[in-house]
Amino acid sequence: xxxxxxxxxxxxxxxxxxxxxxxxxxxxxxxxxxxxxxxxxxxxxxxxxxxxxxxxxxxxxxxxxxxxxxxxxxxxxxxxxxxxxxxxxxxxxxxxxxxxxxxxxxxxxxxxxxxxxxxxxxxxxxxxxxxxxxxxxxxxxxxxxxxxxxxxxxxxxxxxxxxxxxxxxxxxxxxxxxxxxxxxxxxxxxxxxxxxxxxxxxxxxxxxxxxxxxxxxxxxxxxxxxxxxxxxxxxxxxxxxxxxxxxxxxxxxxxxxxxxxxxxxxxxxxxxxxxxxxxxxxxxxxxxxxxxxxxxxxxxxxxxxxxxxxxxxxxxxxxxxxxxxxxxxxxxxxxxxxxxxxxxxxxxxxxxxxxxxxxxxxxxxxxxxxxxxxxxxxxxxxxxxxxxxxxxxxxxxxxxxxxxxxxx
Numbered sequence: 001x002x003x004x005x006x007x008x009x010x011x012x013x014x015x016x017x018x019x020x021x022x023x024x025x026x027x028x029x030x031x032x033x034x035x036x037x038x039x040x041x042x043x044x045x046x047x048x049x050x051x052x053x054x055x056x057x058x059x060x061x062x063x064x065x066x067x068x069x070x071x072x073x074x075x076x077x078x079x080x081x082x083x084x085x086x087x088x089x090x091x092x093x094x095x096x097x098x099x100x101x102x103x104x105x106x107x108x109x110x111x112x113x114x115x116x117x118x119x120x121x122x123x124x125x126x127x128x129x130x131x132x133x134x135x136x137x138x139x140x141x142x143x144x145x146x147x148x149x150x151x152x153x154x155x156x157x158x159x160x161x162x163x164x165x166x167x168x169x170x171x172x173x174x175x176x177x178x179x180x181x182x183x184x185x186x187x188x189x190x191x192x193x194x195x196x197x198x199x200x201x202x203x204x205x206x207x208x209x210x211x212x213x214x215x216x217x218x219x220x221x222x223x224x225x226x227x228x229x230x231x232x233x234x235x236x237x238x239x240x241x242x243x244x245x246x247x248x249x250x251x252x253x254x255x256x257x258x259x260x261x262x263x264x265x266x267x268x269x270x271x272x273x274x275x276x277x278x279x280x281x282x283x284x285x286x287x288x289x290x291x292x293x294x295x296x297x298x299x300x301x302x303x304x305x306x307x308x309x310x311x312x313x314x315x316x317x318x319x320x321x322x323x324x325x326x327x328x329x330x331x332x333x334x335x336x337x338x339x340x341x342x343x344x345x346x347x348x349x350x351x352x353x354x355x356x357x358x359x360x361x362x363x364x365x366x367x368x369x370x371x372x373x374x375x376x377x378x379x380x381x382x383x384x385x386x387x388x389x390x391x392x393x394x395x396x397x398x399x400x401x402x403x404x405x406x407x408x
Contacts, residue, residue, distance in 0.1 A: 010152075010220045010229065011217055012237025013155060013156045014151070014152065014156075014212070015212065015213050015238065017155045017159050017241075017296055018206070018209050018300065019050070019206050019241060021100075021289055021290065021292070021297075022106065022110070022286070022289060023100070023203050024289070025285075027200055028248035028249045030196065030199075030252070031196050031200055031252070032250065032252025032255075037175070037180050037182070037183030038193070039183065039193060039196060039249065040246055040249060041185065042187075042197045042200045043200055043242055043245050043249065044184055044242070045201065047238055049205050049392065050204055050241075052382070052386060052389060053205065053210060053386075054213050057209075057213040057363065058230040058233075060214055060367065060372075061215065061218045062218065062224065062226055063372070063374070066214075067211065067313055070313075071366060072308075072362065073307070073308065073310065085362075088354060088358065089211075089308055089355065089359075092208075093207065093208050093211065094301045097297040097301040098326070098330045100293075100297060102331045103335075104297055104331065105135050105290065105294050105332060105335040107286060107289060107293070108131075108288075109129060109135060109335065111284065111285070111286030111287030129337075132332055135290070135294060136335075139291065143298060143299060143324050147315075148220065151295075151299075161284065162288035162289050163244050166281075166285040167244070169278055170248075170250040172251075173250065173253075173278075195399075195403065198403075202396055205393070205396075208297070208304070209300070210363060211300055211303055251282070294328070294331065297331075298325075299324060301327045302320045302323040303320075305319075306319055306320050306323065353401040354397060356393045364378070364390060368383065
């Protein structure tokens with residue numbers, strides 16, 4: 001039974017690996033430190049929304065055997081609208097992932113530094129972080145092999161490592177379970193916590209995962225009969241990812257300090273209270289979270305760029321490899337020299353804020369087309385939930401853009 005379960009594991013864990021990056025770890029840490037268990041319900045809501053959208057993506061990929069970028073190019077008939085949509089997608093996913101890649105690698109490095117210290121290399125007046133280069137080499141090796149099964153096994157192993165690490169960290173803190181359940185099922189929204197709620201939902205329901213999932217399911221499954229495996233895979237993996245995020249919130253809630261701004265600070269804060277093990281578990285979890293996102297972000301960018309531009313989406317094709325190498329190379333460079341381009345990241349956040357509602361709405365539109373999905377199009381219930389998610393995405397997108405522009 002366990003052997004069959006592992007055999008039918010698909011892209012779900014890769015999607016979970018993609019949304020649990022250093023950004024998610026940081027937002028969850030701040031949520032726990034500042035608001036305790038009271039925002040666990042927001043993570044629960046995010047999990048439901050993610051499952052609904054990712055199930056649609058998986059169904060679309062299996063039935064059409066095409067990527068989401070390719071479907072957008074073929075289904076949007078107006079050249080102007082199609083051009084604007086493709087420009088927005090390329091800006092948000094490719095430029096955005098290039099901007100965030102340095103953060104993914106830096107997050108993984110933070111986890112390693114907690115255990116191994118900070119080995120720096122000085123060369124030609126530059127100080128290079130040796131650990132950033134190691135992370136880059138690992139990510140490069142996994143992507144260059146260009147084999148879906150190898151990619152899947154590596155990322156599933158890292159997700160399991162990450163899940164166990166954060167779960168053990170949460171258990172060590174001995175949380176009050178009655179308060180945990182209260183935070184999970186009783187929503188609490190105030191002026192002080194609304195931006196953190198937006199952050200929690202925004203780091204879980206991410207646009208590039210929709211593109212990644214559609215592309216990856218067709219690597220794994222090719223028949224309509226495989227839909228049941230894809231659904232089970234999606235539900236289990238996203239719930240597991242949500243539990244990991246909740247464990248980070250629960251762990252952070254144990255710290256009575258306002259001087260924590262990242263998971264590295266959390267690791268140091270847990271050590272005097274719960275011993276060395278807490279620090280190491282959290283460091284390993286942060287390393288796994290960073291490296292999984294450092295692999296999936298360039299991969300998603302490659303699928304999006306090649307699909308939008310009509311190039312080959314084969315993982316071993318030269319254009320596909322050129323895109324992910326460019327994204328990964330920038331990430332390693334910016335991370336190793338400590339360069340932070342705030343303006344690029346702000347631009348990426350604005351385009352992501354615009355992209356999520358547009359892609360969610362487009363996905364919902366496509367999922368109702370009999371010409372594409374036949375009998376596998378959305379049901380009434382799926383549409384109702386989908387419309388609610390699109391409404392929330394519009395609200396979140398607007399809020400995130402206003403936040404970046406410092407208008408709220």
